[in-house]
Amino acid sequence: MLYLSHVPSPPLCEFVANLWLLSDAPPHQRERIVPSGTLELVINLQDDEIRIYDRVPGNPCARYSGMLVSGAYGRFFVIDTAEHALMMGVHFRPGGAFPFLGMPAKELADAHVEGGDLWGSWASELRERLCSATTHAQRFRLLEGALRARALDSRPRRPEVRFGVETFQRPRARVRDVAAHVGLSHRHFNELFANEVGTTPKLFYRIQRFQRTIEEARRNVAPDWARLARECGYFDQSHMIADFLAFSGLSPVDYVLRQTAQVKENHVALA
Template sequence: MRYHSFKPGPPLGDFIHNFWLYEDYVVPQLKDHILPSGTIELVINLRDDELRIYDATLSGQYRRFSGAIVSGAYGGFFAIDTLQETLIMGVHFKPGGAFPFLGVSANELTDTHVDLETLWGRAAINLRERLCAAATPMQRFALMEEAMLSHQRRPLEHHYAVPIALAALGQTDDDVSVRDVARHVGLSQRRFIQVFKGEVGLTPKLFSRVQRFQRVLTLVQQTPPDWARLAVECGYFDQSHLIRDFVSFSGFNPTEYFDHQKLLSRQKAHIKFNHFPLPENR
């Protein structure tokens, strides 16, 4: 397995965290949960012209898409088939970073996937064909950078309130209300929510919850968890509040998640960002 990453410079770097590429990615588990991060992802399967997204209930039902899709900002988890990830690349946008490139508001993509062709037309097909034909990771990243630049909307900038709100709502250890942020940026609460959803894809409140959940995931990887302490440190009312959100966002209770993470660590398994490999009994 080989992983490659590339961080574009300005102006793309203000909106895109990185381009990524996996080659020869083979794992024992059949499915992964994709956990919410508050961001939008562009994903391109370079091996097969197909991607399958499974129902969160793991009932076996799935939707079939082309090999190039956009995954909107999710307020929960969904599942993917790991067999389709052998040769795959994508664009990991920063929170609120995708809207200038897709031609639609981010809230039109919330909790859903859409073929890139629906948004970019024939250019999406051409891009995938050129990426498949490219010989090296850097050639692929250069093609992706070119595609992003050609689809950027000008001027390439946020509504002034969004970066301020993202910074405030990302402070998971502070008790920041949506009303307080709206007042700080000088907008009515209704207008602020409308602007934020249009660029980020989630309501400010849901985005804040997702960032708090992500903070828990980070701390769980660093130290043996004391769930009551983590609940306080990450801004939850109590431990039961943390557990409810954790199950909602991951499909597992915190102890199940941590125990499986320990097993994967002992097996020296590679875990992708925001992926959670499903145990055999799930």
């Protein structure tokens, strides 16, 4: 499987962590995508379809057009890896998708929305141009240029939300402390945060704690899970396991075992 990543130049890099491209389907047929606290734009350049499967095996899949925006999810969902034949995407930073949406990010929470429903003909025209490009480098240039021209909301991002995003990526942050620090009521801070980021501050913090634990576990051949749980901000190991089951449907050990070179970040291979 070929995986390419491109970091856009300023100021777009303040909103977009990276543009990515996948080609060649891996040997496994399904992958779980676990929450990251961000939104994702996905474009299938091989077929004009993207299939999303339910958490419950055997349920019918949902079929979307070849350009899809995944909102900030609080649970995993399943994709069909046959679509990896040629696929591009945009991995937004937390809150970074907000200027491009034309609506509060919270309206896309736990949802998938077709690009045409958000952006009309611009979405289909962009996909056609990307499909027609002859090199991957050209595709990255086209997608980056399209995003630069697409920012719909010129309002500056709220500094209170940016402070919250940064703080919640550290262990043992508390929503009420952050709200008090930025001079907002708990309710007002929750509303502003959800509008830009797409999740409540509490859920975002839990997801970042889960992500931090995954990253630390990858650095160790035989992770000391009890120690990791304490260092990453969990009460104890059982608390950590509960979050892993909620966000990935897997225990911490099973999750790490399924992380292979043939899966993208935040993807878990299924048999």
